[in-house]
Amino acid sequence: MATDVTEVLAQNIRPEWSVRVVQPGATAEVDLATLASLDEPALVALCLSGRREAFDVIVEKHRRAVYQLCYRFVGNHEDASDLAQDAFIRAFRGLERFRGQSALGTWLYRIAVNVCLNRVSAKQPQTEPLDVRPHIDQRAIHPDSELLRGERAEQVRAAIAQLPKKQRATVILRVYHELSHEEIAGVLGSSVGAVKANFFHALGNLKKLL
Amino acid sequence: MTHLSNDELLAAAEGGDHTSHLRTCDSCRTRVDELRRVLQLASEVTVPEPSPLFWAHFSDRVHQAVAAEPAPQSSWRFNFAWTASVVGALAIIVIGVAVTLRTAQPVAPVAPVATADVAAAGESLPSLSDDPTWALMGELASQIDWEDAGEAGLIARPGSAELALLQMSADERRQVVELLQLELQKTKSL
Numbered sequence: 001m002a003t004d005v006t007e008v009l010a011q012n013i014r015p016e017w018s019v020r021v022v023q024p025g026a027t028a029e030v031d032l033a034t035l036a037s038l039d040e041p042a043l044v045a046l047c048l049s050g051r052r053e054a055f056d057v058i059v060e061k062h063r064r065a066v067y068q069l070c071y072r073f074v075g076n077h078e079d080a081s082d083l084a085q086d087a088f089i090r091a092f093r094g095l096e097r098f099r100g101q102s103a104l105g106t107w108l109y110r111i112a113v114n115v116c117l118n119r120v121s122a123k124q125p126q127t128e129p130l131d132v133r134p135h136i137d138q139r140a141i142h143p144d145s146e147l148l149r150g151e152r153a154e155q156v157r158a159a160i161a162q163l164p165k166k167q168r169a170t171v172i173l174r175v176y177h178e179l180s181h182e183e184i185a186g187v188l189g190s191s192v193g194a195v196k197a198n199f200f201h202a203l204g205n206l207k208k209l210l
Numbered sequence: 211m212t213h214l215s216n217d218e219l220l221a222a223a224e225g226g227d228h229t230s231h232l233r234t235c236d237s238c239r240t241r242v243d244e245l246r247r248v249l250q251l252a253s254e255v256t257v258p259e260p261s262p263l264f265w266a267h268f269s270d271r272v273h274q275a276v277a278a279e280p281a282p283q284s285s286w287r288f289n290f291a292w293t294a295s296v297v298g299a300l301a302i303i304v305i306g307v308a309v310t311l312r313t314a315q316p317v318a319p320v321a322p323v324a325t326a327d328v329a330a331a332g333e334s335l336p337s338l339s340d341d342p343t344w345a346l347m348g349e350l351a352s353q354i355d356w357e358d359a360g361e362a363g364l365i366a367r368p369g370s371a372e373l374a375l376l377q378m379s380a381d382e383r384r385q386v387v388e389l390l391q392l393e394l395q396k397t398k399s400l
């Protein structure tokens with residue numbers, strides 16, 4: 001039920017554009033395939049106009065990254081799944097605050113990091129001692145063995161879990177989500193200098209633990 | 211010799227900066243190598259992939275939770291506030307102006323890029339041929355504050371559809387409105 005003014009417009013304004021006017025009541029035409037093709041500001045705008053199905057598309061695009069971010073914080077599937085869900089619900093509630101000044105993904109990270117940090121604060125004492133774990137004797141195991149890689153990964157995971165929370169957040173965002181120092185500053189609400197200092201000290205702490 | 215600062219050591223470990231200093235300074239090279247080793251170790255840690263069923267289940271859970279939420283408030287600063295006074299018993303009007311950049315193919319899919327609901331006091335949806343509705347749409351299109359639209363998060367990026375709308379000159383926007391009005395006239399004469 002759309003009035004197509006494409007041709008008139010093409011002749012009158014810019015040939016490379018097509019414009020369609022969708023009449024009231026015809027918006028059900030915006031199907032999932034069309035939604036999936038929209039870029040993020042358009043999806044956010046649709047959500048804000050009451051089209052909640054646009055949020056499904058946002059969730060689908062970002063669920064893995066948000067889940068993985070949460071998993072990095074808590075180290076288990078159940079909690080990561082709950083935290084990721086919580087992050088998306090908070091994002092929906094706060095969608096009007098998304099101004100497009102950062103990528104939607106970065107904005108979602110900010111929410112997810114806050115959700116995770118709150119959970120971590122609630123579950124653990126604020127300052128956890130950095131407990132140096134014994135080294136695995138790597139010479140005893142073939143360097144390529146699954147066992148070594150698995151053990152080493154576990155060791156690194158445990159070491160990251162012991163970092164003070166801002167350092168942990170910085171390592172996670174930088175190493176695994178490849179955010180720039182500037183983007184991390186935006187996510188954590190701190191300065192770029194503080195992010196770099198945090199990251200440097202985090203690596204130093206990890207070095208002591210590994 | 212002045213050694214590298216912490217920031218510089220980090221930059222060297224992450225991006226290979228300060229190579230000339232590192233060539234001549236064992237102390238800094240050792241520290242950078244240590245940072246690189248830790249970065250390498252950390253980067254090897256992966257997150258176990260949940261079962262494929264998990265993602266659909268996860269989306270479902272979020273969908274249901276979101277369905278139970280009140281609608282988020284639109285912060286679009288399109289100048290819609292005045293419409294309530296202009297049109298008394300307006301229910302909901304949806305404007306979808308769809309713009310896509312055409313590719314080499316003559317027919318490009320059309321994607322809606324700017325959809326705004328205007329809700330005011332009132333009960334029933336206007337019918338499709340309702341003149342005031344169409345007239346209002348033309349009015350709305352002419353009243354959109356394009357500068358504010360940009361500020362409100364409708365960011366123009368090269369190649370994106372909304373770029374087309376936002377980069378229109380005033381004259382082009384006027385032409386779009388005229389086209390809309392032309393369509394209104396057509397609808398009226400049907």
Ligand SMILES: [Zn+2]
Binds near residue numbers: 212214231235236238
């Ligand atoms: Zn040096």
